[in-house]
Amino acid sequence: MTNLATLIDRNAAFAPAKTALRFEGAAISYAEFSAMIARAAHTLRVDHGVLPGDRVAVLATNHPAYLALLYACARLGAILLPLNWRLAAPELRYILEHAEARLCFVEPAFAATLTEAAPDVPALLLDIPKGSADAEGPGTLEDPLLLVYTSGTTGRPKGALLRQEALFHNAVMSHHLHGMTSEDQILSALPFFHVGGLNIQTTPALQAGATVTIHPRFAPDTALEAIARDRPTLFLTVPAVIRALLAAPGWADADLSSLRAISTGSEPVHQALIDAVTARRVPLLQVYGATESCPIAVYTRLGGDLSRGTSTGLPGLLCEAKVADDTGRELPHGTPGEVLLRGRNLFSGYWRDEVATAACTIDGWYHTGDIATRDADGYFTVHDRKKNMIISGGENIYPAELERVLLEHPDVAEAAVLGAPDPKWQEVPVAFLVLRAGCIADAEGVRAHVAARLARFKVPRDVIFTDALPRTALGKVRHFELRPLVGTQA
Template sequence: MSNLAAHIDRNAAFAPGKAALRFEGAAISYAAFAQEIARAARMLRAVHGVRPGDRVAVLAANHPAYLSLLYACARLGAILLPLNWRLAAPELRYILEHAEPRVAFAEPAFTETLREAAPGLPAAPLVIPDGEGDAEGPGTLEDPLLLVYTSGTTGRPKGALLAQEAILHNAVMSHHMHGMTAADHVLAVLPFFHVGGLNIQTTPALQAGATVTIHARFAADAVLAAVQSDHPSLLLTVPATLRALLAAPGWHGADLSSLRAISTGSEPVHPALVEAVTARGLPLLQVYGATESCPIAIYTRLGDAAPAPTSTGLPGLLCEARVADDEGRELPHGTAGEVLLRGRNLFRGYWRDEAATAACVTKGWYRTGDIATRDAAGHFHVHDRRKNLIISGGENIYPAEVERVLLEHPAIAEAAVLGAPDPKWQEVPVAFLVLRPGACLTEDAVRDHVAAGLARFKVPRRVVFTDALPRTALGKVRHFELRPLMETARA
């Protein structure tokens, strides 16, 4: 195969009339999808001057055209830049200035945000025009295809560059994990701007010749209705969306018989979630990985004996994984250490950031920063997430990023952000602030300041004003000494 777009062409040759995509009640056959990819490739090349290596940004909710642009980029050897529509304009501005896309596509709801973030960037509606298409292109499996920005531990996001071959290897592991074939029907409800929503089931399904029903956004009632009316066989969630499904009035009475499994990942899964799903007669598959691993790296497999509820499974079919010490040496079973990954599903590095790449990749092993143990059977048990990372509703929040914005306020002298447990969102950010002498500030003013520069899910839910932050001799905040003060922060 010359590039990933060829997979769609081959599936169209085998089953031209089969539904590749379903969206808002309409079906798009594999033949029509292949033609739309060809038209998208021609549009990118002829109208927008896209050449191999150029970046093509997309700011949109889930939509079939999103996938057409992805595969069109694969055909041309270009790079898709998915943008998180939950981000504020200043956050998008940094990404766009750093990635320098040739063109950005936006749906109408986000056109003004895009204009505010990058007024000089050529913009286009998320529409694939009619006409002739490019049947071939110079793209190869060696070419980078996805540039996905992750929240930055130093206050700025980093762009993980994923090649076409990484997505191919990732898909093989998804097929292995889910027992996925052309007979499957995937219900895609997680956002395509995350590698999870895009690559755990969606692109693997299209590679296999299966059908994907797309929801623009997640809504629990809509998901349950679609399961009963469209009869999908596979569904991907994160714990926050899974909890929303379990809490929905229709969960207990819903006909889930078409589903072979529900999959989940992005954060440790509480055993109660596993029990609630299995009580309905469904296996809950767990998957572990990162943006940098495309993301599939470790998983539980459909049909295998279920491991302990705290286990995220075994290393994937095409990915090596180990629990290692600070020197990268593998540790004995039962000993906690850092999760290291290696395989052709891994990223090529961080965009224009060789230092950050070198800091987390050693001899081909990617250091995840996550702490885990391995049991005697080889199953991984992830105990702690990346240092200080807050996961709220499936979205990553790095405290350093929020702290950076807080310290831009003239009244704030010091800031520390931690995650507090939350029954709905798993965690929410809490800010601990030291004000400058004589300054006065309200909690609402703090939230308004952060909301002007960051996405709403990153805005601290609670604010604690304190006289000083506990620090080490080197000036680092001792976060563990702040955690007992969480009780003070409770509403």
């Protein structure tokens, strides 16, 4: 195999008429998708002078052309730069300038934003024109393929560079965790500008010769209708998507019988969400990883042990993982520590940031910044981000644990917990809460709710009510935007 585009060509050779992609009522066969990739490669190389290593940006919702450009870049040894279409023009400007994008394919709805962000970057409509094709190219599995900027929950995003081989190894692990074959039907609704939406099911499915139904973006009613109509066997979510599905009027009566499993990741999953999905007789698989791991690293497996509640599973088939102390020494089971990862699915570094790369990659291990425990059988449970951990009077408080209890309050819709400096205890927890529509709650009532369930030192010192929490596209809270408010409203 020369590069990842070769896999599409081989699947097209074996089953040319097999549907590779479905999009807005149209079906694209593997033969047609292979030809689309070849035309895209020709367009990039001949019409726009794209060379190996050049960055090709995309600012668009999910679309077949998005995937064609990915594999065309693989053929040419170029690098795809997926852009988050939810970002403001100044945020996009930073990424495009930092990555030095050669050109950008854009969906018409975002053309004005792109012009404002980077008027000097050549803009092309997201389209693969008819015409000549490049069936071969210099790209190899050793070449970088994806430059994905992290979601920026702590400030300026960093560009994680992923090689083609990282996607290949990641796909092997997806096949393992899902039991995925060419017979599967994938419903893909999470954004392709994140490695989760692109690489947990979508690119692995195309590597396996399966069929992917693409939704431009997630909408709960649309997703439930598609599950009933298109009969997908696998569907990828994040906890925010699960909550939206549970709140949809059609959830209770939705026909989910085609689904072999629903997968989820991006943040710890509360037991209530697991119970709500499994009550519909659909297994819920958990995937743990990061942008830097492509993202699959640790997972529960379809047909495996799903009885361990919120555990995110075992290290993947092709990825090593351990729970370690600050020196990198592996800790005994039950002891909290940082998750370290090693494998060919890992990124090759941050784009033009050797300092940040060296800070998180030590002796071949990527330090994730996530705190987890490992049980006696090796199963991981991820608790929180290391930098989110609150140390109060020498005791460790994991905000995710406190947030879980806060969300059990009947009037609380959303919760985020941060640490505030304290002269006596070093830090104390502060809770930011969004109430359910029409509900009224007070700080003392919330504190009493927590005190009945957790140790006294974990009860939030202050409770701040707000209309909304700042979140990333995948629903993660942007804690750095809340931090300046700690103490200002107490």
